[in-house]
Amino acid sequence: MIEAIKLFAIGILLGLANIIPGVSGGTMAIVFNVYENIIAIISFNIKKILKEWKFILPLGLGMVSGIFLFSSFLSFLLARFPIQTAVFFIALICGSLPLIRSKISKEAFVSTKLSSSLAFLIALGLMLLMFFISPNEAGQVYDQINPALFLRLTISLAVAAIAMIIPGVSGSFLMMVLGIYATVIASISHMRIPLLIPIALGVILGLLSGAGLVRFLLAKAKTQTYAAILALVIMSIPLLFPLNAIKAFLQSATQLSVLVLIVSSLLVFVLGFCLSFFTSREKN
Numbered sequence: 001m002i003e004a005i006k007l008f009a010i011g012i013l014l015g016l017a018n019i020i021p022g023v024s025g026g027t028m029a030i031v032f033n034v035y036e037n038i039i040a041i042i043s044f045n046i047k048k049i050l051k052e053w054k055f056i057l058p059l060g061l062g063m064v065s066g067i068f069l070f071s072s073f074l075s076f077l078l079a080r081f082p083i084q085t086a087v088f089f090i091a092l093i094c095g096s097l098p099l100i101r102s103k104i105s106k107e108a109f110v111s112t113k114l115s116s117s118l119a120f121l122i123a124l125g126l127m128l129l130m131f132f133i134s135p136n137e138a139g140q141v142y143d144q145i146n147p148a149l150f151l152r153l154t155i156s157l158a159v160a161a162i163a164m165i166i167p168g169v170s171g172s173f174l175m176m177v178l179g180i181y182a183t184v185i186a187s188i189s190h191m192r193i194p195l196l197i198p199i200a201l202g203v204i205l206g207l208l209s210g211a212g213l214v215r216f217l218l219a220k221a222k223t224q225t226y227a228a229i230l231a232l233v234i235m236s237i238p239l240l241f242p243l244n245a246i247k248a249f250l251q252s253a254t255q256l257s258v259l260v261l262i263v264s265s266l267l268v269f270v271l272g273f274c275l276s277f278f279t280s281r282e283k284n
Helices: 002-017 025-031 035-041 046-051 053-068 071-080 082-102 106-111 113-130 147-165 171-178 181-189 193-220 222-240 243-251 255-282
Strands: none
Touching (some): 002 025, 025 035, 035 053, 035 193, 046 053, 082 255, 106 113, 106 222, 147 181, 171 181, 181 193, 193 222
16 A cells, blocks of 8 residues: 555646646656666556556556646745745756666676766767757647648657656656647647547657657666666756746845745755665665
8 A cells, every 4th residue: 555655646647747847757657766677667558557556556646646736836936935835856866876777787797898988978968958948938829630640649648758757867858859849738638629639649759658668778788778778867957957047036035035046946956865865775
């Protein structure tokens, strides 16, 4: 029962992570040490899915709850406390770094030093490119489906879903780049079924193809894959840093408000770090 409650709570955070531009659902799965479990389960193998129902059900219900029930609360936090909210997610990532590092054994790294280092540097370079990508505005909100929009949503969501699986890469950020973020969020908020059909289809296709690729990489080159994941996760921290929010805050800040911000951010960081660190350690 306790494990189910914990998985439900993790699912909520995974669901929320997937709708925040800049936050990676794959990173949050790494943070709570459920990444490989999720990748292994996402497949066409119905028997395998049914066998893992005790893991899938609470996690899946949590993700759905995070997306549909807690998105309004998250919007409130991002509007009222953008800096502390960003600090919380940064702390979650920082707390998971020891876990990710432990996935790369010294013996395996020595035997794959060149390829693992190359994988780390390539992933680092890809994340650096993210700093120079300015997404479009959230995009026009479409409320009527047509064949062209159906195809666009399906393909775009498939690409975004693959991105969601990759730690450090934000599927929501990619949706903003593709100009469909506003339509997706509005369709979910207002339950526009005709638009939700291609959205769901794209997500399913993307998850299945993306998970298959990651499974292959983990099976054939686990050390190199985790070296790349480590780079992706580390570089997601500066991407999440709330620089613009801090600049806006300082324009009208008083000494007392700055002190309150520092103390509250430190408390939030400690909370997020401990939550991530000890939750992931328990599953080892």
